[in-house]
Amino acid sequence: MSKYDDIVNLALRRSIFFPASEIYSNSPKGMFDYGPYGASIKRKIIDLWRKELVQKENFLEIDGAQIMPVDVFKASGHLKSFNDPITSCVKCNAVYRADKIISEVIGKELPEAMPVEEYDKLIEENNVKCSKCKGRLEKVSKYSLMVKALVGYQSKSECYLRPETCQSIFLDFARLNKTMRIKLPVGVSQVGRSFRNEISPRQTLLRSVEFSQMESEVFFDPEQINKIENFDEIKDYEISIQRHDKHGIELVSAEELVNKKIVSGKLVAYYLARVQQLYEKYGIPVKSMRFREVPKDDRAFYSRETWDFEVKTSVGWLELIANNYRTDYDLKGHMEQSSQDMNFVYPDGKKVIPNVYEISIGVDRTFYAILEHCYKEEEKKGEKRILLSLPSGLAPFSAAVFPLLSNKAELVEKAKKVYGLLNSCYEVFFDSTGSIGKRYARMDEIGCPFCITIDFDSLENDDITIRERDSTEQKRIKIKDLQNTLFMLITGMKRLKDF
């Protein structure tokens, strides 16, 4: 069984995530619900992003509507070019993405966004047939990935669910520019849902129709791309990159990226560094990360430079983030379509349409990648243990509190007191059912870093036993020291063996 299957099994068994509306057999594919533990981990992933990549960078965070009118997507280019090539079987009506079914037969990946005639040619040349019934395939056509939403009286206003959160950032720039006394560079961020009508959603959270993004768009004057206030903080930090014209991954310092002109300027190097630092905090080792330089032919046509941030997983290198230098494409497009001025005006009257550097993060894929990197199976004395070694800041609970026996009132009472003591500052979980071993196992599986047990000695000595998830080490700690001890353990200032 692959690690991907392990994660999905764990997710279903503990309600971490599971198919949305699953009790109905006709539910659409590609939608997922996060259960309590999953929702908590997801929220903490977002909170850490907010702290590290929004607030520390003084980015402005907005919260925009998901339904947007057709003009937005005329200007953005989505209506015209956000399509998948599809074909279907004339006999059994099975539907396929043309590029996928062709590449399965010919055994190599096709470039993105070829003209439909090219797909037709490849299907004929390679005699590609329906993989279910061997029927003939229809001519390839374009299938829009946009999800239409029918709003308004008789659905008169043509609207779509946004396929990316960044569009409201571009639109709102007009008002923020007028009212917020911004200076360039300025980042504007948003976290929220996006929707893409995938013809064949697959691999649960990895390619779904409804998903979450955390996006930041940094607006800057292209002449000032090298004026980055805090660049010195990261100039020696080594970034894991894979260039499009070289083999293998290199570690290159931010300063070197700039000096050797591997990136367009300090701004790009700075944010590559900040992204990699964030993912280190998410618990993913640098050796499992890379920024893959996307060659010109595979980039979106508006992008001058693209670095896909990828993490190594059991399903291959998984793209979590698109880091795009989008130039002035977006603001210019909306300016033309809406006739609204998007220029930034300097105090001396000089005008510039800001360029945009984008950090577009997939939340669900990040969630998956973190889970996979934290998932461990251990064997000890013939017993298997499953644990999620989540960083404490991402765990659904900071600690669990157990009375050793659930039928001893005095133990339960004391355990509840300890729970109450911690509950005011931490998210803690109380569990009194099942053997202690089972309770440990349940907490290990959902990544709870510490378990606190109250036994008969606790009643006499006013202490507890604390157990560390990763090492399974145990120590007795006085209840009066517990809050401080837990603080130091959770923040990583000390490990349990140091007490």
Added chain:
Amino acid sequence: MSKYDDIVNLALRRSIFFPASEIYSNSPKGMFDYGPYGASIKRKIIDLWRKELVQKENFLEIDGAQIMPVDVFKASGHLKSFNDPITSCVKCNAVYRADKIISEVIGKELPEAMPVEEYDKLIEENNVKCSKCKGRLEKVSKYSLMVKALVGYQSKSECYLRPETCQSIFLDFARLNKTMRIKLPVGVSQVGRSFRNEISPRQTLLRSVEFSQMESEVFFDPEQINKIENFDEIKDYEISIQRHDKHGIELVSAEELVNKKIVSGKLVAYYLARVQQLYEKYGIPVKSMRFREVPKDDRAFYSRETWDFEVKTSVGWLELIANNYRTDYDLKGHMEQSSQDMNFVYPDGKKVIPNVYEISIGVDRTFYAILEHCYKEEEKKGEKRILLSLPSGLAPFSAAVFPLLSNKAELVEKAKKVYGLLNSCYEVFFDSTGSIGKRYARMDEIGCPFCITIDFDSLENDDITIRERDSTEQKRIKIKDLQNTLFMLITGMKRLKDF
């Protein structure tokens, strides 16, 4: 100008909230974006709800998909009965909600959900015409409030955007019940977007098409409605209620509500109390709140008991929360439609379909009500001051840091140091442009509770001047004491005058 207009003006001027996709003239009505300050306040409203009404109550919080299949809404009754009666003008095609246009003419509110023929009769009897061109009105028809989303190949699967977040809570109960070892009563919560195809969205955030809800559904055994563990904590707490058969608002203790059988049981009284306590923390005085008992004829047909939580505003009593005793309607409906078992099974084998008590909170209306209650205009020495006296925990920033003069490098440098000192524990704002008076005014308007100024004396004495938003009082504080002082001010342990 009404206070409502004041809020909208402030919101537009400071990008707190504004129409979504506003640069496009054809944008649909009833969608709003929250700008940086608004998004921050909104997020803190949600965080406080999570702390007080989810985590303290040990509710489970899920995060579900927004697109759901048609079967969900067959079972919930939305497809059949979630409609508005509408009519249109035969001459100019203007569209109206029949109940609204009739009640404008006859000068009184109509009961909800009358048969269409009754509206036709009232239109004829009262000679109701198009208010724009006096044209004749069409026969009344039902207009679905559901927003359809076209997903899947050729949109084969009929899907809708959820009109309320609670439906995924009901569906997911099946899996949580199987995998989470829950005990009754158990609350399950969710915060997120919902969508209603209002024919005439109006009053900005108060009736929009896309909006946010924080909902909790408490699943319980109806025989145990009086077994509430922490009831004693709130038994003497007085709740502001308006009964359907009495005039005026009464303050009644939770215990009395139960003893006099004003509510169905302790569970209801307990959560009415907890809700009122939350809104006190949001800064709304009890005298401006009421739980309005909804009489049987106006309740949703599945509800045994409904208390609408309303807050007094310039647009009248505004409903922020529906508190509904929904019985077993929801789980039963989904059980029948999906053939999945939703029974809760006790260790002894006894089965029960849990009943549901619902706390359905409108986030945007709560946001508006808080803003209105915090909005103040003061006149001092002939100068007008606008302030938002938000509770510190809801303010977009805890403090702002200003160098007295922006062109004095040593002041700016020292101010940046102070900013850096606070930035690690608080959300702080740095501002060096404009006169100090203007900078104060800008912070007052967005509710920042404290402003910290660095002047020439600060360089010598290593201190700052801190100014309190509400009192405009100022004190000099040593920089070494600043972190502690700010902590005590923000948490409300001390006021500035006590230092």
